Amino acid sequence: MDKILEVKDLHVDFDTYNGTVHAIRGVNFHLNAGETLAIVGESGSGKSITVRSVLQLLASNATISKGEVLYHGDDLLQKSDKEMDKLRGNKISMIFQDPMTSLDPTMTIGKQVAEPLLIHNNISQKDALKRAEEVLRLVGIPNPAARMKDYPHQFSGGQRQRIVIAIAIVDYPEILIADEPTTALDVTVQAQIIDLLKELQQKIGTSIIFITHDLGVVAGIADRVAVMYAGRFVEYGSVDDIFYNPQHPYTWGLLDSMPTLDTNEDARLNSIPGTPPNLLDPPKGDAFAPRNAYAMQIDEEQQPPFFKVSKNHFAATWLLHPDAPKVTPPAAILNRYKKFEKLGGNAK
Amino acid sequence: MAKYILKRILYLFLTLFIIASITFFLMKLLPGTPFSNQNRMSADQLKIVKAQYGLDQSVGVQYVRYMVGLLHGNLGTSFQFNNEPVTALIGQRLAPSMQIGAQAMILGTVLGILLGAVAAIRKNTWVDTLATFISILGLSIPSFVLAVLLQFYLAYKWKIYPVALWDNFQSSVLPTLALTALPLGTVARFMRTEMVDVMSSDYIELAKSKGNPNWRVVAKHALRNSLIPVVTIIGPMAVSVMTGSMVVENIFSIPGIGEQFVKSITTNDYPTIMGLTIFYSFLLIIVYLIVDILYGLIDPRIRLGNGGKE
Numbered sequence: 001m002d003k004i005l006e007v008k009d010l011h012v013d014f015d016t017y018n019g020t021v022h023a024i025r026g027v028n029f030h031l032n033a034g035e036t037l038a039i040v041g042e043s044g045s046g047k048s049i050t051v052r053s054v055l056q057l058l059a060s061n062a063t064i065s066k067g068e069v070l071y072h073g074d075d076l077l078q079k080s081d082k083e084m085d086k087l088r089g090n091k092i093s094m095i096f097q098d099p100m101t102s103l104d105p106t107m108t109i110g111k112q113v114a115e116p117l118l119i120h121n122n123i124s125q126k127d128a129l130k131r132a133e134e135v136l137r138l139v140g141i142p143n144p145a146a147r148m149k150d151y152p153h154q155f156s157g158g159q160r161q162r163i164v165i166a167i168a169i170v171d172y173p174e175i176l177i178a179d180e181p182t183t184a185l186d187v188t189v190q191a192q193i194i195d196l197l198k199e200l201q202q203k204i205g206t207s208i209i210f211i212t213h214d215l216g217v218v219a220g221i222a223d224r225v226a227v228m229y230a231g232r233f234v235e236y237g238s239v240d241d242i243f244y245n246p247q248h249p250y251t252w253g254l255l256d257s258m259p260t261l262d263t264n265e266d267a268r269l270n271s272i273p274g275t276p277p278n279l280l281d282p283p284k285g286d287a288f289a290p291r292n293a294y295a296m297q298i299d300e301e302q303q304p305p306f307f308k309v310s311k312n313h314f315a316a317t318w319l320l321h322p323d324a325p326k327v328t329p330p331a332a333i334l335n336r337y338k339k340f341e342k343l344g345g346n347a348k
Numbered sequence: 349m350a351k352y353i354l355k356r357i358l359y360l361f362l363t364l365f366i367i368a369s370i371t372f373f374l375m376k377l378l379p380g381t382p383f384s385n386q387n388r389m390s391a392d393q394l395k396i397v398k399a400q401y402g403l404d405q406s407v408g409v410q411y412v413r414y415m416v417g418l419l420h421g422n423l424g425t426s427f428q429f430n431n432e433p434v435t436a437l438i439g440q441r442l443a444p445s446m447q448i449g450a451q452a453m454i455l456g457t458v459l460g461i462l463l464g465a466v467a468a469i470r471k472n473t474w475v476d477t478l479a480t481f482i483s484i485l486g487l488s489i490p491s492f493v494l495a496v497l498l499q500f501y502l503a504y505k506w507k508i509y510p511v512a513l514w515d516n517f518q519s520s521v522l523p524t525l526a527l528t529a530l531p532l533g534t535v536a537r538f539m540r541t542e543m544v545d546v547m548s549s550d551y552i553e554l555a556k557s558k559g560n561p562n563w564r565v566v567a568k569h570a571l572r573n574s575l576i577p578v579v580t581i582i583g584p585m586a587v588s589v590m591t592g593s594m595v596v597e598n599i600f601s602i603p604g605i606g607e608q609f610v611k612s613i614t615t616n617d618y619p620t621i622m623g624l625t626i627f628y629s630f631l632l633i634i635v636y637l638i639v640d641i642l643y644g645l646i647d648p649r650i651r652l653g654n655g656g657k658e
Contacts, residue, residue: 055557057553057556057557081562082561085559085560085561086559087559088556088557088558088559089557089558089559089560090559093557093558094554094557096550096553096554096557097550098550101549101550101551102550102551102553102554103551103554104551104554104555104569104573105551105573105647105648105649106572106573106576106646106647106648107568107569107572115555115558115560115568116558116559119558119559119560119564120559151648151649153648153649164554167554167558
């Protein structure tokens with residue numbers, strides 16, 4: 001498969017009044033043509049910053065201190081803002097989290113959807129608007145011709161997110177970055193938006209990076225999943241690998257705190273104890289160690305490397321080291337292993 | 349929209365009626381009399397003069413008489429200014445005041461918007477600091493101090509503009525500049541605050557993610573959205589410029605109505621006080637009406653009539 005995007009050893013720092021926050025601390029991943037990669041993790045783990053680094057849409061106090069972002073082998077971090085403008089909204093575009101605030105309140109939606117076309121193509125305003133209308137129909141805005149001249153406040157939340165998606169896909173981007181596109185929507189609308197994204201992916205053949213903290217959403221859309229914690233990836237693999245053969249204790253914690261059909265309705269949901277580390281002064285060893293019931297001495301001292309679980313499945317935990325003691329994951333995770341074997345996999 | 353404007357015009361008359369009534373009674377509470385040479389007049393003479401102006405009647409009767417006159421567009425006759433009708437008095441002296449007022453408002457608003465926008469875009473740089481410094485100066489130096497400074501340097505020392513004269517555009521430059529400082533400072537500060545907010549909003553990030561170059565993000569998305577609250581302060585600002593102009597007109601010897609207003613109050617020139625108060629109120633209400641219409645033009649969310657419906 002073609003790697004259209006590859007991020008290597010990305011480091012992002014933020015200058016704050018309290019000092020430098022090391023928000024991203026060495027992230028590596030790639031995106032294959034036509035696939036959907038989900039990045040999951042709790043708030044503040046650096047998911048958004050990671051993908052915003054790709055488009056260099058970071059806050060002014062952020063610096064990408066190290067790393068490469070290779071788009072078809074071309075390092076985007078070496079490009080000027082002007083060169084990046086040519087890619088943004090054209091080759092790589094982005095869907096934002098909150099549809100209520102992402103649209104310009106004083107511009108008609110027709111113009112907002114047509115804008116990327118006018119910026120990137122030598123096209124008349126009339127043709128751009130015509131194309132915008134088609135795309136609005138494609139994303140499921142009823143009677144788009146009549147609504148082109150309406151303003152964002154005249155649409156519901158779900159419709160606005162469809163418009164935001166229309167803006168992102170209007171110029172048929174190669175890569176679509178969806179930054180929690182369903183978080184601000186209610187559950188039924190969430191499902192519609194995910195179906196829409198899947199449908200659009202097939203129609204225009206774009207690759208998607210999908211960011212979410214909702215594992216339920218991930219299962220519905222992703223081919224591969226990367227789990228992020230405190231500015232680093234801790235585990236990545238196919239959806240089945242992550243859901244049914246998770247190896248990192250953090251992934252265990254995430255999956256264990258998600259209710260399943262087997263969850264007793266009177267039971268309290270599990271949660272991971274403690275809080276994420278302060279990235280002003282990142283821990284020397286595994287950042288998850290203080291919250292990890294399975295932590296060992298070495299977790300405090302040295303960051304674990306990625307251990308290979310299977311061909312495309314890697315996890316950064318010392319538990320996978322050949323010398324590590326054998327531990328028993330939580331019962332819910334063992335249940336998942338059983339399902340994995342039923343799927344034909346070979347759970348550890 | 350037409351219906352809305354019609355309604356507003358109806359309210360305008362109601363407001364003017366209330367203002368006229370309140371001013372009338374407040375004015376009657378002013379100490380002193382309109383006749384400065386009262387001591388030299390005999391009781392009979394005074395009686396005759398008072399009767400001539402209808403001042404011998406009770407306040408109630410005077411009020412009703414005045415209001416009836418007002419309905420016919422008659423603002424009475426000035427006691428002081430050559431016994432001229434108040435309407436003629438306002439008419440003659442309106443042009444210079446309006447000219448410097450409008451010039452100052454337009455210049456101040458445009459420069460203020462630019463200054464505030466530049467400060468916001470170059471947030472936390474020396475450009476921002478300089479812009480903030482200028483706008484604070486504009487806000488805190490009273491127009492009469494600025495007027496005297498401008499007069500001293502630009503007119504007396506460097507002889508670029510006349511000291512105090514009223515004939516052509518040249519002579520309106522200094523008073524306009526003196527009055528510009530306040531709207532400029534006010535608008536610049538509002539604009540900066542608002543634009544900093546807008547620049548960090550989600551839709552600006554989305555605009556950037558579309559591939560808009562920075563100048564286009566500002567021109568197409570940030571500017572219009574930042575203007576919404578700036579429009580709000582145009583009304584109160586117009587009040588400040590009008591009251592400021594009274595003193596400035598005095599300094600530059602401009603034959604405007606501001607100067608007359610001050611004189612009419614110190615001399616208990618009742619018809620002139622009333623006429624000017626009603627006129628100023630009328631002007632302000634019109635400014636507020638224009639501001640409200642501007643609002644709708646800039647922000648579709650508060651557009652009146654069908655446009656605002658979901």
